[in-house]
Amino acid sequence: MSFTRAVMAALQERLAGMDPLPPPPPLPEVPFPPSRVFPTPKRRSPYADAAARHTTALVGIGHVGTRYATDVVLQFQAELAVAHAAVGTELPEDWAEKNGLLPLHSRVSSHRQFLLRPDLGRRLDAPSLARLGEKARKGVDIQPILADGLSAVACMGSGLALLNHFTRECEARGYSVGTPMCARYARVWLEDEIGETVGAKVAAILLGERPGLGTGDGLSAYLVYSPKIGRTDGDRNMMSNIHQRGAPPEQAARRLAVLAGAMLDQKTSGVPLNLAGLDLGDAGGGGYRAPQARVRLVSTEASK
Amino acid sequence: MILDRIVPRVLAVRRLPGADPALLTAYGADPSRHAALGLVTVDQDDPTYVALDEATKHAAVDVVFAKSFYAGSAHASGALSGEILGVIAGADMADVDAGLAALIRCLEHDACFYAANEKGTITVFPHVIASLGRYLSAQAGLNVGEAMAYLVAPPMEHTIGLDAALKAASVRAARIFTPPTETNFAAAWLSGDLNACQAAAVAYAAAVVEVGRQAWDLG
Numbered sequence A: 001m002s003f004t005r006a007v008m009a010a011l012q013e014r015l016a017g018m019d020p021l022p023p024p025p026p027l028p029e030v031p032f033p034p035s036r037v038f039p040t041p042k043r044r045s046p047y048a049d050a051a052a053r054h055t056t057a058l059v060g061i062g063h064v065g066t067r068y069a070t071d072v073v074l075q076f077q078a079e080l081a082v083a084h085a086a087v088g089t090e091l092p093e094d095w096a097e098k099n100g101l102l103p104l105h106s107r108v109s110s111h112r113q114f115l116l117r118p119d120l121g122r123r124l125d126a127p128s129l130a131r132l133g134e135k136a137r138k139g140v141d142i143q144p145i146l147a148d149g150l151s152a153v154a155c156m157g158s159g160l161a162l163l164n165h166f167t168r169e170c171e172a173r174g175y176s177v178g179t180p181m182c183a184r185y186a187r188v189w190l191e192d193e194i195g196e197t198v199g200a201k202v203a204a205i206l207l208g209e210r211p212g213l214g215t216g217d218g219l220s221a222y223l224v225y226s227p228k229i230g231r232t233d234g235d236r237n238m239m240s241n242i243h244q245r246g247a248p249p250e251q252a253a254r255r256l257a258v259l260a261g262a263m264l265d266q267k268t269s270g271v272p273l274n275l276a277g278l279d280l281g282d283a284g285g286g287g288y289r290a291p292q293a294r295v296r297l298v299s300t301e302a303s304k
Numbered sequence B: 001m002i003l004d005r006i007v008p009r010v011l012a013v014r015r016l017p018g019a020d021p022a023l024l025t026a027y028g029a030d031p032s033r034h035a036a037l038g039l040v041t042v043d044q045d046d047p048t049y050v051a052l053d054e055a056t057k058h059a060a061v062d063v064v065f066a067k068s069f070y071a072g073s074a075h076a077s078g079a080l081s082g083e084i085l086g087v088i089a090g091a092d093m094a095d096v097d098a099g100l101a102a103l104i105r106c107l108e109h110d111a112c113f114y115a116a117n118e119k120g121t122i123t124v125f126p127h128v129i130a131s132l133g134r135y136l137s138a139q140a141g142l143n144v145g146e147a148m149a150y151l152v153a154p155p156m157e158h159t160i161g162l163d164a165a166l167k168a169a170s171v172r173a174a175r176i177f178t179p180p181t182e183t184n185f186a187a188a189w190l191s192g193d194l195n196a197c198q199a200a201a202v203a204y205a206a207a208v209v210e211v212g213r214q215a216w217d218l219g
Helices: A003-018 A046-053 A070-088 A111-116 A126-135 A152-172 A190-198 A249-266 B021-026 B045-058 B093-109 B134-140 B155-168 B194-213
Strands: A102-105 A142-149 A181-184 A202-208 A219-225 A236-242 B010-016 B036-042 B062-068 B084-090 B113-115 B123-129 B148-153 B172-177 B186-191
Touching: A003 B123, A003 B194, A070 A152, A102 A126, A126 A190, A142 A152, A142 A190, A152 A202, A152 A219, A152 A249, A181 A190, A190 A202, A190 A219, A202 A249, A219 A249, A236 A249, B010 B093, B036 B045, B036 B093, B045 B062, B045 B084, B045 B093, B045 B123, B045 B134, B045 B148, B062 B134, B084 B093, B123 B194, B134 B148, B134 B172, B134 B186, B148 B155, B148 B194, B155 B172, B155 B186, B155 B194, B186 B194
Parallel strands: A102 A181, A142 A181, A142 A202
Antiparallel strands: A202 A219, A219 A236, B010 B036, B036 B084, B062 B084, B113 B123, B123 B148, B148 B186, B172 B186
């Protein structure tokens, strides 16, 4: 740099340092953002459309930039609300008696306690235990138990249908079936104490399953051979998603009866149970599955 | 930003290898010694005087003509007129070409005005020449090789700045150009050793900036 330029650069630095508040540098011109940053694709993916027609899973829902579209978010929240409502619903005290079932009750005293104390939901209270010993048939092959579980909505919805179909399927196969009963505030392991008390070879508890998005009406069935307190989940076989969009109760009852039969044949259940070669017939569910529309709980301008 | 450089623009450069003797005489050249001319127009006059002097240090050329235009480049007679016409003369074209190269290099990389306020509406030329060439030394009545501070600013700023410069270091005023000059600026040439000239130029520039910030001072 030339002599004078170096001298002036030093003076410039000195003057700038002396200035207590130099004027701000001019801001670069910021262009206005475009009115629509994420244009809607002109054509939806045909694969996504076809896939979305066949499942209620969240596929083919598109995206807006890196996020969900508004109607998808609203639908998600609405389905979550359905699940919350299902968890919050209680089985009425007298529901079992009204439907001709032997009423049982776990040691849980309130719904809140039911959610917070799974251990209490796995044991019968004293009156139920006495009632069970007094009124239930003993020494049966299969003891079906209907229960509320985490979704009383499901229990009241298709619970009776599943119980009746299951009982009929078992009797048709020549097994003796125990007294129909319904347990309130019940967890899966309650079947151990009930089955042990009535001396059943197989205990099958049919109860509302933990609600998922938009499915507050799903039932699960847990089967255990030689039930007694202390059985673990490794000793159980289960079937989930028993509802109209999954396995309908009629079909599920047939599969459960086949499963219970296998337990009686092999005299075991859970991990050691050999499921190969079970004759499920049309209850195998491997055939055609009709398209399933996702139930739209909300509507927006975009979805109309 | 204050004291940012305002680099001069060379608007036109032309060569006259064999100029007419009448022209040579009219522009102050000596036909017996000078045959070739180099002409430049620039939009800043004082950097050009310094650059013309620089040319005499690098080539066997004489500065035969250098005059500022009235009211400066903002009121030029044409797009290529700028603020000054400078003419160097030599015995042959090679000398003139070497002189022109030194002149343009000086304008591009050394001598320039500086902004004395944020908007650049006040400018200052606080230039230090470390070693005078034959042209400015003759103009200033100094010896070749001496240092000189070449100070230019608008009239008010210049007057305050010159006082500050003269008091800042042991310098002597070789020449003072009171306003108005052709371009309506005012100027001064201060003589002293290099350090004194530098101190004078810095004091001058700082004073000009200060006047720009505080035009009114009634005590």
